[in-house]
Structure formats: C-alpha cells, structure tokens
Amino acid sequence: MSDSLGATGPQGLQGSAQGAGSAAPAAGDLIKDTTTQTFAADVLEASMQTPVIVDFWAPWCGPCKQLTPIIEKVVQQAQGAVKLVKMNIDEHPEVAQQLRVQSIPAVFAFKNGQPVDGFMGALPESQVKRFVEALAGGALAPTQAEQMLEAGQAALDAGDIGAAAQAFAAVLQEDRENPKAIAGLARCYIESGDHDRAAEVLGLAEGKLAEDPDVKGAAAALEVARSGAATANDDLAPLQAAVEADPANHQARFDLAVALNAAGDREGATDHLVEIVRRERKWNDEAAREQLVQFFEAWGPMDDATKAGRRKLSAVLFS
CATH class of the missing domain: 3.40.30.10 (Glutaredoxin)
Known part of the structure; x- marks a missing residue:
C-alpha cells in the first residue's frame, strides 16, 4: 500500500x-x-x-x-x-x-x-x-497468548513435553491460526514420536501461514524425524566402515549423516554433509546441501548446531 x-x-x-x-x-x-x-x-x-x-x-x-x-x-x-x-x-x-x-x-x-x-x-x-x-515507537507489553507461547517454548526446551503441549494448545483454542502455537504443538508431537498427530497440527497452517518460518521449521523437523525414524535403530558401524574404506562413497556418507542426526549427533551429521559438498557439490542434485538446509530449518536458527553448520557450509561454498 x-x-x-x-x-x-x-x-x-x-x-x-x-x-x-x-x-x-x-x-x-x-x-x-x-x-x-x-x-x-x-x-x-x-x-x-x-x-x-x-x-x-x-x-x-x-x-x-x-x-x-x-x-x-x-x-x-x-x-x-x-x-x-x-x-x-x-x-x-x-x-x-x-x-x-x-x-x-x-x-x-x-x-x-x-x-x-x-x-x-x-x-x-x-x-x-x-x-x-x-x-x-516502542514494544508493547506481552499479551497473554505471547506469555503462554514463551512458557510453552521454555517447557519444550526443558524437555517437559506435556506442559509445552498444554501451553501451545491453549493458545490455539483462542487463535487457530497462530503460527508459533501450531509449530510448537507440532514439535511436541514430533518429540513424542507421534508423527501423524504432528502432521495433523501442521495441516492447520494453510496458504500464506504455511510459509511462516516457525511453521516451515516444524514441517522440516517432521520430515527429518520421519526419515530418521527408519535409521534410528540401525548399526552405524557398516556405514562408518564404508566411508572409511572409500571416502568418495557419497551415498554411504549421506546415509551416515542422516543416521547420526537421528542418533542425536548433529555435529557429526553436519560434518559429513559438508564434506560431501566440499568433495562434489553437485552430487545427486546438491542433495547434501539441501539436506543441510533442511536440518538447519528443523533445528531452528538459534540452535548452536545450526550456527556452527552454517559457518562450516559457508566456508566451503565461498572458499
């Protein structure tokens, strides 16, 4: 306008x-x-x-x-x-x-x-x-909804999934289009392993709301969780052995990175994907770089692994 x-x-x-x-x-x-x-x-x-x-x-x-x-x-x-x-x-x-x-x-x-x-x-x-x-010309006092969202995020960060879910759900009862509440509740279900319920919550975000950074991050986290669920219980030794035997085996390194992330080793996952980018950026239509971007969205922009990963990726891309 x-x-x-x-x-x-x-x-x-x-x-x-x-x-x-x-x-x-x-x-x-x-x-x-x-x-x-x-x-x-x-x-x-x-x-x-x-x-x-x-x-x-x-x-x-x-x-x-x-x-x-x-x-x-x-x-x-x-x-x-x-x-x-x-x-x-x-x-x-x-x-x-x-x-x-x-x-x-x-x-x-x-x-x-x-x-x-x-x-x-x-x-x-x-x-x-x-x-x-x-x-x-100045910030307003936080609303009750904003206070609930802050409490929900704090509970989620502390691992109290039940309290976090209650806070986010309370906000959604008043505002079904609140992107932070949608994303927060979806992440609660992701953390609890209920991927179907997480997808159902994300379905509340339609149109432009689906492009909200918080919603996109939660959607990425769901994709990562679903892909990682297939490898969560896998033995990493064969993949590690394959990479050690042939450092140019990008598919084995890629699979190892996904498995490491599922096991909670974000730094290890990042390092292997960055190594693929360093060796052959265009491999598999830049699959390694795209996986990194998805990881960063899933982890959130303020996560230490995201910050470190972006620095490592930038150092390779612009070297």
Missing part, C-alpha cells in the same frame, strides 16, 4: 471534511467511529498529538469481523500510545475513495496529519502488534 499512501496527502481529505464542527476526541478515548464530517477532527487533527489508526470496514465483510477485534485489542494494550478510528465505508465512502481503497479491510496509520503506513486484509495478532509497535 505504500504507493497509495504516498500519493495521497491530507489536503484532499481536508477538503471533503472542511467545516466539520466536531471537537477532537477527548483524552483517553482510544477507540471510536468516525464519519466523513468528523474525519478531519478524529484523524487528521488528532494525529498531530497521537498516532491514529483508521480501520475501513463494512458490515458484510467477513475478514473485517476477524481483524477489527484484533486491532482493538492491540490498541488497548498500547495504553494510549496510539488511537483507533473505525469508518464504515458503506455509510461513508468518500474518504476511502480518496485514499484509493479497493478492498477491505484496509488499515491506514496517520501521524502529524499524514498517512504514513498501512496494510490490506486480515492479519494475525502478532503482525498487527508489530504494525502498532512500529507506529507507537
């Missing part, structure tokens, strides 16, 4: 609302409805003091009904750092037309009488919060 925001200044809007007699919103009035006649006071004038978010909606718009309560919640959480003004475009279409709104929900942020940011479509609460934080 940056082009339409940048192309429309306050002058045209001011003209449509010229002569409005409404006073600026009272202090502490964080959320209100506006009209064409009161838009200048409610938004343009008010934004000279406090950033104002304008939510263009209509009664027939399903996504609007999803988004508006989320914006209201986050604005209230901001405790006066921003205000929210809602405009029904069925009753008051003029301002939306001047802002070139072509679909709803459409959200604009105003500062100092100017539109400065915006987005279209229903977004999850986490993205709405980032939008408001950027406008307010």
